[in-house]
Amino acid sequence: MAKFDVASYNELPMIWDAHRLLSKQLADDKPGRLDALIEALAPLFLTGDERFKFGICIMHRHFDLKDGERMVTVPETDEENLNRVAITQPSTDTSSNIVAERWMFDGKEFEHAVVDDPTSITPPSDEFFEEFRRICKSFGNGVDILGICANNMSVIQRHDIFFLELLHPDPTKDRTQAIEQMGPDFVPTSTMRQSAWVPVAVLKDAASDEFVIMKCVHNCQLHGAPAVAEISFKEEMAPVSVVGSRNANQF
Numbered sequence: 001m002a003k004f005d006v007a008s009y010n011e012l013p014m015i016w017d018a019h020r021l022l023s024k025q026l027a028d029d030k031p032g033r034l035d036a037l038i039e040a041l042a043p044l045f046l047t048g049d050e051r052f053k054f055g056i057c058i059m060h061r062h063f064d065l066k067d068g069e070r071m072v073t074v075p076e077t078d079e080e081n082l083n084r085v086a087i088t089q090p091s092t093d094t095s096s097n098i099v100a101e102r103w104m105f106d107g108k109e110f111e112h113a114v115v116d117d118p119t120s121i122t123p124p125s126d127e128f129f130e131e132f133r134r135i136c137k138s139f140g141n142g143v144d145i146l147g148i149c150a151n152n153m154s155v156i157q158r159h160d161i162f163f164l165e166l167l168h169p170d171p172t173k174d175r176t177q178a179i180e181q182m183g184p185d186f187v188p189t190s191t192m193r194q195s196a197w198v199p200v201a202v203l204k205d206a207a208s209d210e211f212v213i214m215k216c217v218h219n220c221q222l223h224g225a226p227a228v229a230e231i232s233f234k235e236e237m238a239p240v241s242v243v244g245s246r247n248a249n250q251f
Helices: 006-010 015-025 033-046 126-137
Strands: 054-058 070-075 084-091 098-103 109-114 146-150 162-167 177-182 192-203 210-221
Touching (some): 015 054, 033 192, 109 146, 126 146
Parallel strands (some): 070 109, 162 210
Antiparallel strands (some): 054 192, 098 109, 098 146, 162 177
16 A cells, blocks of 8 residues: 555645546436445445455545644543544654555555554455456546445444544634544534545344445534535435454444
8 A cells, every 4th residue: 555645635635626526537417426436345344255345435635734644543531522533633743553444445554543453453455456346437527535444343333333533622622523433313514525435334133143335434524614505415325235244243
C-alpha cells in the first residue's frame, strides 16, 4: 500500500461534494443504483480469507491538513455526552501505535487510528483491492470515489448501532470531529450524509441465527454545507447472507 501524503488528502472532496461525485459516477438516474453497487461488493467483504475485516467508505475530508499532519482517530469518552466514543483530529505523532485504517481507491493511506496492537489492523491484500476496483469500475461511468476502511471491531456489531461524526462542540479544539455511538432510534437528517458501509449482524427472523449483511451505519453531519438540492440514497442495503455465518458475533 502507498503511504500517506498530505497533498493527496487535501485534494479529497468534502462529504457533500463526494456524494455528488458518487451520484455522477453512478450515472444515478434512478433510485437504488448505489444499493446495487454495495450488493455487488458485499460477497468480497463477507466471504473469503479477508471476510468481515473491512468496510466500504466514501472518500472525503472535513478539514485541510498541514505538512507533517495525519488525521487520526483516538478513543475518547465524555461524562457530559455518554454517546461519544472517539474523536478524529490532526496529529504529528509518529508512534508505531498509529496505523492506517482507511485507504483510497488507489490503495493510498488516508486516515489513521490509535490502537493498542499495531498488528490488529492490516491493509487489504492486493488481490482484494484489485477485485474491489474491478467491481466499482463496472458500475455507471466507473466509480472511484469509494475506498476501503478497516472494520476494527472484536465482534461484528449489531445492525441497529449507528455512528455519527460531527464537528466537535469545543471551539478550542483545532479541526476536530467527534464520533458518537447512537442507538436503534437514530434517524439520519437532511444535514447528514452516509459515509461507510460495514458488516453487521442481523436476525433473519425471530427463530434464526444471526447472519451478516453490509449496511450503512456511519454518517457524517455537515458543517458549512452549501444550500444544495438534497441527495437521497436508500438507508439499508439489500441483505447478503454469508455461508457459515452462524454465530456471526464470532470471527
